Amino acid sequence: MIVRLISGDTPRSPILTALLLLILICLAGAPFLFEGVRALDTAARICIFILLVAGYDLLLGYTGIVSFAHTMFFGMGAYGVALASTHMGRGFDALLVGTVLGALAAIVLALLIGLFSLRVRAIFFAMITLAVASAVAVLVSQFSDITGGEDGLTYKIPRVLTSANRMGEVMGVKFTGKILNYYLIFFSSLALFLLLLRIVNSPFGRVLQAIRENDFRAEAIGYRVVWYRTAATCLSAATAALAGSLFAIWLRYVGPDTTLSFEIMLDILLMVVIGGMGTMYGAVLGAVLFVLAQTYLQNLMGAASHATEGLPLISELVDPDRWLMWLGILFILSVYFFPTGIVGRLRRQGTT
């Protein structure tokens, strides 16, 4: 039953299995296991990023194409919900309409970009997505009367999902609408993640991996490489948009910095590479590690910077604002030395 649920793609390593179970339990019981608003926020962020990164891995790890537009699709989902909630008023219908329209728009745009660039050379795709994503980011900040510009949009979500909705106590914890909201996000992410796992382990997913290994040969066997690559792009765009919608429902705010910025794109790249390209479980580990580091490591660096205040250059280097630099170095090193990421490492250890 469980094996069927994860589409027969078992973790194939005892440590990995244990880690994944631990993550699942922690996320499933987050409102009861951890105290405080910040912990719940971190857990929700982890759920959303697991979905976002898994969708990106479908493209990068399974199909072997690099896209810089993943945050753009993420933002389309988020702005879909935000705009629908602003114009239709608070309500579940607004959330639903925004989610569906955001995802559809993302699919159409992904189809257009894919047909344009993948038709010629896969390498064009990386450059064109970068150009299109930056153009969209500029547009969003310029058309401020629609999108709120740099300030973004704040809107209301149904009252059932906010902390104003108290539903009594469960296991000594006040069960509020916020926790309900968290479970909405948790189960949506889980369901979509299992769907992605299903996709990559289907015959379709196998073709994608064949294209990654040798596109020429895949074409020679008779698969339309362009078609498969474009389909993967659209699927990945759709999951990104759905993740964006969840993020918008959770935050009740969208802005260019939280959904569209290039930095989030880099974060996603890092999560995929560190976790392990080409395995959905890598996305899980990468997202968990990264979000935890992002939330708690910066405090640590702040402390280190404080401690080394006397040394001029070193205190600059460990300044909390410079954490992106260390991630960049980590990123380069992991591409060189651990191209298969944490999951690849753990799996190899399991077999030998």
Added chain:
Amino acid sequence: MTAAPDHRPTFADVSLGERLDKAMPFLLIPILVVLGFFAIGAPSSWLTLTVSGLAMGMMIFIMASGLTLVFGLMDVINFGHGAFVSVGAFVGVSVLIALGDWTGATSLLLNMSAVFLAVVAAMTVTGALGWVFERVIVKPVYGAHLKQILVTVGGLIVIEQLIHVIWGPDEIFINRPEMLKGAITFAGAAMEKYRLLAVGIGAVLFIAMRMILRRTKIGLIVRAGVENGPMVEALGYRLRVVFVGVFIAGSALAGLGGVMWGLYQEVITAGMGERMMVLVFIVAIIGGLGSVEGAFIGALLVGLLQNYVAFLEPKLALVSNIALMTAILMWRPQGMLPVVKAK
């Protein structure tokens, strides 16, 4: 010995359409300029915009030329190219600030020597940085596009952050040298002196680059290497060395572009290179990856179009470039002047 086969030379009857098709990329610029004239209406604003469009195009070309040649030679796509633009701008501007007396004086000679020194410093630093970048970042991942993209993006982040460490997190404002401030008026159109200078430098560089590529032996090897690398190596040339040279030259040119762009905008940030990369990629794609002439035409088109559109409808300036790219890729999927690879 058999007789030589009959040789009947035929003169292909090239129709006007075919000739036009071949010349079309070169005709696009005049066509765009004329269209701009009618769309804008006022001749003086049109002239001002054309000059600033050309200036912008020349600067983009300077940054894009290295990237496109590096790709053509070794199939290496360098997403970290933008970092050299930023570093060049910061080094150059630091020199200019240090030579404040020279740039503040009202002597063209002193002004120009300050700019010259800034450019030399910027190009030296970015050239050296390019060499290190090639050794450390790019060399281990030859032949693997996916890893190249990832690793060079990593390099871009690290260099940008190092700029923050060295020069601090804030943007730096810079005044142009005294004699390059202001504009001259010609036929009722105000043209900034600096933009005219940028057009001049860009044109000279393009001609020089073309001369080197067409008339010298090293240019011959580079062009042959782009077309058929293994053959050039079989003839005994060490293409790796040539490639490293081109990479260094391309990085130095990016640094030059950075100084020029910094003086054009009069403000520099660590992220400027990253933003320029978008335009540089558009230019490299529509020109045809690997083609210097293509990049030149593409850069001028992008610069002109962006300035015309910014005048007519400011919000659509960046989108106009995407539209241009889409249109050109629909017309020629490989770019305007694709490099024919002998495989």
